[in-house]
Amino acid sequence: MRRRDRHDDDPELFELLANLEEIAETTRIPALLCRLLEIYGLKSVAYLGSGLSAQPGQGPYLAVTYSDDWVDHYKAQRFVDVDPAVQIGMRRMLPIDWDTFDRRDKNVRRLFGEAAEFGLGRRGISLPVHGQHGDRALVSITSDASDRDWRHLRLYYMRDFQMLALHMHQAILRLEGQRMETASLSPRERECLLWVAEGKTAWETAIILGLSEHTVRCYLESARHKLGAANNTHAVNKAGKASLLSQIP
Amino acid sequence: MRRRDRHDDDPELFELLANLEEIAETTRIPALLCRLLEIYGLKSVAYLGSGLSAQPGQGPYLAVTYSDDWVDHYKAQRFVDVDPAVQIGMRRMLPIDWDTFDRRDKNVRRLFGEAAEFGLGRRGISLPVHGQHGDRALVSITSDASDRDWRHLRLYYMRDFQMLALHMHQAILRLEGQRMETASLSPRERECLLWVAEGKTAWETAIILGLSEHTVRCYLESARHKLGAANNTHAVNKAGKASLLSQIP
DNA sequence: CGTAAATCCGGCAGATACACCGGATTTAGG
DNA sequence: CCTAAATCCGGTGTATCTGCCGGATTTACG
Incomplete structure (x- = not known):
């Protein structure tokens, strides 16, 4: 948690948004995610996009700061079918705090247990993004903040990342195609x-x-x-x- | 512009969000919009919801701080077909500044000219909201801030109202029905x-x-x-x- | 004053959807 | 172990859609 002690002026937020608009290649996105980690003092940031290219069968778009090990493990275990962040987050409109997930399911407990082993933060938020053309995204952040800090931080995270998630999705849409020639109907x-x-x-x-x-x-x-x-x-x-x-x- | 000189701590924002969650009747929404005017020093706030009830033929949902005169005039003149805030804003994902509208069209100029006569601010932003079920909303705010102030304020407005718009939409959805029993497909x-x-x-x-x-x-x-x-x-x-x-x- | 687009109407043949009938094995969970 | 759900397959008659043919007037715009 480097610079998040002062919540006053946030030139970082608007600078980051400007950076997102200027990005010209998808290869530069991971670096930008890492900057988010530094600026906001987070443990991880993840972007998961779905329905970006308007063709079915296209896989989801992924940009994360997770280790490759965790991503591979996640895919191999098909955690996406269990992960409440994805299952619930993708079906919501408002951001959701991972603390509210029901962890009674043994698969869910296993997921979060192994996630902790791979170095993900204990706290997390997922912010859904809804595009115009049925395209969707989920931006998830994790943190290791203490319970005390987290109660305050989560609100500020939700506020800033609501905007960041939206602009991130816009940037990725811009780079990943999704040209939708809008016909006009009478x-x-x-x-x-x-x-x-x-x-x-x-x-x-x-x-x-x-x-x-x-x-x-x-x-x-x-x-x-x-x-x-x-x-x-x-x-x-x-x-x-x-x-x-x-x-x- | 009452308390917007300091951008440091924003207990107002989170308090407003909490208020939105607690609202139990649509009749109390206008009062909440008026509080937004005070807190953020705005000239007007407007919420326009579309596709809330999942039945076609249902008119849009409107909650505004505009005068009834302006609303009547707007409807009578069918400005909704011309208004770039609606026409463009409803087809976007990111918020849009009214300064970027093309005012060469004579109908558009007439709209903004008459809007000024009815006491709307010269500056404006519209924030699109995308719900889960094809429902949409547009939250528009206007201000009379000077050009200098506006350049800074608009960013903070966009940030806070991105969240406010989302929660406003959620509250209205909650109150206006839209029960969508989600069947699960194999x-x-x-x-x-x-x-x-x-x-x-x-x-x-x-x-x-x-x-x-x-x-x-x-x-x-x-x-x-x-x-x-x-x-x-x-x-x-x-x-x-x-x-x-x-x-x- | 043309031109383009939007608004309307009718018919017909072949492709497709739809509902309702019947059967089967495999898998997950209480 | 048993049940429910998911995964598969076939046939039939009728309703509906789809494409393509032919018209018409009104309205907006340059």
Whole structure:
């Protein structure tokens, strides 16, 4: 805990955010994570990104300060299926303190036990990040702070890392592709797709919108064409990820 | 700008977050927004939520400190279709400074001109919020700070309001329903649904996964049943919103 | 004043989805 | 040990989707 004794001015935070914007290669990310360790006096920082490239089957993106040993062990033991930080954190919106995890499960206890052996901090927070296109990330930090310090620090960590996590995700998205040419749907096309996404048939949608069934089909067809979708299901998925189905046009 | 001269300790922020967690009625939200005005020395705070109730056709949720006159005028003029804070902010992940908007469009200039007449600050920031289920929100704040002050303040505003916006959204979600019973899909069901969401037919999915077409149909059927979906399209939409289609199971 | 886009309508053939019927083995957990 | 769930396979009839053909008027923009 080097410079975290004063919480007054935080030029570091904004400097780090600027650095993230300037990064031009993914190879420089680990170094930046290490700077985070120093500045915030942490034991580890980890970034786990999912759904970055919009193609299924693509593995998650990982950038960590963990030792390679721990990463290999984690993968070999398939801890990702057990790890509450991932399982719960990836399904949340707000950051979560690892202290709140239920450790009664024996697999979970084993995970945290072995994590400690590999030098991860006893305390941890995971901050979920939600991108625009269904892409997600989880930024996790660990610390060895005492119980006293931790109660205060965690709040400041949550505050700063909420922003850092967001910008980190943005930077990685920028570097790892995810070019999403956003097609624009007409109001009617969007409306038809919206109801089809709710499980309505073309006929039902026609009733709801007061159109002929055939007209609905035409809108769906042009929506599919605009989105480059193979069928309605694909179109709904693409439009949903591009948040074209929200109420605000 | 009452107490914002010192950026050192921020008990206010964490107190506000605690208040947000304790709120039991939506009627108390406006009062909390007004406290934000005082504490941060702002001209206005606005929350705009979209897709909160998971039913289409539901209007957006609005909680603002604007005058009713401005809200009525804004709605009457359909400014939401023009407002770059909404149009751009809702499609972003990172917060955006209103100074960066392109004001060449005459409609945009009219919007900001009339906004100033109704007493909104000259400076503004909008912070997008992304929920887990496709729900979104935009928290916008305005200020009358001088150019000098603004350059520094905006960063601190972004930092604190990034957290405040998130917790505000969480509080409103909690109060405004959005109970999403998360069905759990088996790996195979999820996998089939994933490829169908990519526009593949059952036959193609069967080839990809090395299964018989009939087996794929069975998995899709049980997935639909688990999700309470009327058809594959509905199932993909539901599963996507519940982030059941991501790589991390 | 054109042009492009959005808004509407109809029909038809073939592909695909969907529901409902039947069966099987393997695996995890109480 | 037993049960539940997950993993697999086949058939059938009907509903729905999808692509492609043909029209129409209105609106916005340069």
